[in-house]
Amino acid sequence: MPSVDDLGLSKSRLPRVAIVGRPNVGKSTLFNRLVGRRRAIVDDTPGVTRDVREQPAQLGDLAFSLLDTAGWETAGGEALEARMRRFTERAIESSDVVLFLIDARSGILPLDESFAGWLRKRSAKVILVANKCEGRAGQQGLAEAHGLGLGEPIPVSAEHGEGLSDLHEALGRFIEPMPEEDESDDEAESDSEEIAEGRPLLLAIVGRPNVGKSTLVNRLVGEERVLTGPEAGITRDAIRVEWEWKGKPVRLVDTAGMRRRSRIDAKLEAASVADTLDTIRLADVAVVVLDAGDMAEKQDLNIAGWVIEEGRALVIAVNKTDLLADDQSQSTKAWRKLRDRLEASFAQVKDVPIVGFSAMTGRGIDRLLPKVFETYEIWNRRVTTPKLNRWLREMETLHPPPLASNGRRIRLRFMTQIKRRPPTFILSVSQPDELGDDYLRFLTNRLRDDFGLPGVPIRLSMRKPKNPYEGRARKRR
Numbered sequence: 001m002p003s004v005d006d007l008g009l010s011k012s013r014l015p016r017v018a019i020v021g022r023p024n025v026g027k028s029t030l031f032n033r034l035v036g037r038r039r040a041i042v043d044d045t046p047g048v049t050r051d052v053r054e055q056p057a058q059l060g061d062l063a064f065s066l067l068d069t070a071g072w073e074t075a076g077g078e079a080l081e082a083r084m085r086r087f088t089e090r091a092i093e094s095s096d097v098v099l100f101l102i103d104a105r106s107g108i109l110p111l112d113e114s115f116a117g118w119l120r121k122r123s124a125k126v127i128l129v130a131n132k133c134e135g136r137a138g139q140q141g142l143a144e145a146h147g148l149g150l151g152e153p154i155p156v157s158a159e160h161g162e163g164l165s166d167l168h169e170a171l172g173r174f175i176e177p178m179p180e181e182d183e184s185d186d187e188a189e190s191d192s193e194e195i196a197e198g199r200p201l202l203l204a205i206v207g208r209p210n211v212g213k214s215t216l217v218n219r220l221v222g223e224e225r226v227l228t229g230p231e232a233g234i235t236r237d238a239i240r241v242e243w244e245w246k247g248k249p250v251r252l253v254d255t256a257g258m259r260r261r262s263r264i265d266a267k268l269e270a271a272s273v274a275d276t277l278d279t280i281r282l283a284d285v286a287v288v289v290l291d292a293g294d295m296a297e298k299q300d301l302n303i304a305g306w307v308i309e310e311g312r313a314l315v316i317a318v319n320k321t322d323l324l325a326d327d328q329s330q331s332t333k334a335w336r337k338l339r340d341r342l343e344a345s346f347a348q349v350k351d352v353p354i355v356g357f358s359a360m361t362g363r364g365i366d367r368l369l370p371k372v373f374e375t376y377e378i379w380n381r382r383v384t385t386p387k388l389n390r391w392l393r394e395m396e397t398l399h400p401p402p403l404a405s406n407g408r409r410i411r412l413r414f415m416t417q418i419k420r421r422p423p424t425f426i427l428s429v430s431q432p433d434e435l436g437d438d439y440l441r442f443l444t445n446r447l448r449d450d451f452g453l454p455g456v457p458i459r460l461s462m463r464k465p466k467n468p469y470e471g472r473a474r475k476r477r
Helices: 027-035 080-093 108-124 139-148 164-171 192-198 215-220 269-281 298-309 328-345 363-381 385-399 437-450 470-475
Strands: 016-020 053-059 062-068 097-103 128-130 201-207 239-246 248-253 287-290 315-320 354-356 411-417 423-430 459-464
Touching: 016 027, 016 080, 016 298, 027 053, 027 128, 053 164, 053 239, 053 354, 062 108, 062 164, 097 108, 097 139, 108 139, 108 328, 128 164, 164 269, 201 215, 201 269, 201 298, 201 363, 215 248, 215 287, 239 411, 269 298, 287 298, 287 363, 298 315, 298 328, 298 354, 315 328, 315 363, 328 354, 354 363, 363 437, 385 411, 437 459
Parallel strands: 016 062, 016 097, 097 128, 201 248, 201 287, 287 315, 315 354, 423 459
Antiparallel strands: 053 062, 239 248, 411 423
16 A cells, blocks of 8 residues: 555645644644654643644555644633634634544543533534553543543554554545555656655744744744744744745744753753754755844854754844834844854855844745745755866866975865755865865855855865775785
């Protein structure tokens, strides 16, 4: 049976299945189990999940798009719990199937009964699932679940993977199985770069807490897709949002705010930061969001440094620029300070693009995506080997390499680009240990200037050519 990825099914073509329930019943554990990897942060603390996370999932021959939701609360008004509940209710309304999860070991609680009453109006698409039914601990809660009026409960253990065959049977009443496909080995093989060209641009939105990352995501897509508010650290999981910009597919990833490591004192926050770092490693372009009222903080530079170390394309986005509008001299001074600090901190990545805007009002936001795609194209740029070697001969003439410590001349033999994303070059040198970092920096800066590679990491490494006579000399002996 082919997998979801083999069939090339997009989430928009898949049935949507939402996992719902009160806090701490194991929704994220079941989400990770069905997705097949750790995508949602799991912790014993109630209320870890706050946004709606969506991922393609598969259970046997059933493929669907799975939604992990926040724990359902009865709070009202504009409290954080109330805003989380509204997001969960929207996810339910937009789903084809709802898995209502209860904790069988805890039994049926008043919040379960309240949620069940709300779901009974939508009972045609609700499947009641009793989690934590391993062993005998959940027998009483499983019996009590019959009284919720949502049909026969399905006993499972998300942590141990038990009861999934019964869940598959229940989902099969709503979801058509995937078709069987016979694929030859030739058809299954494809060039990795061609696959990369057809997939969405993975755009990570990263930065310190409360700089406006989630507000920026909502402003870009034109609707409230991720939870926002005045509270710092609302986002905990990396939330992916499928989107299109001028017909080009984009996968936006809103991430948790990253504080300095010395201030991270909770296991849950450490897991959120690790999730953000994983997102940076997988991203094509990372937009580091800064607060205009306090830009160029040390942590801002640390985050940008992580992006550069991972070889990702980088765009600096300064949010809340409307705070600088009243005082022109203060504004000019702040921008100058930011550029100076970027140049001093990242001499190896010159001309990092900077875009200012207000995510709250939308002013200047239209400049961000053109700069993102421009940087992405530079990050993907390839320079042909003949051009590189003509350029190398010119560099060798204009600025000859230094003499080696043994007095012999260092020869630059050959240069080629071995990969894109980021642009990565190999330089064949007669005595690589003698060339020195200064000359490598000179070559890197000239590569950037002469081949139009501003603002992206460039990797240039050396290797020593093999001596064609070395083997013959040994044979003669």
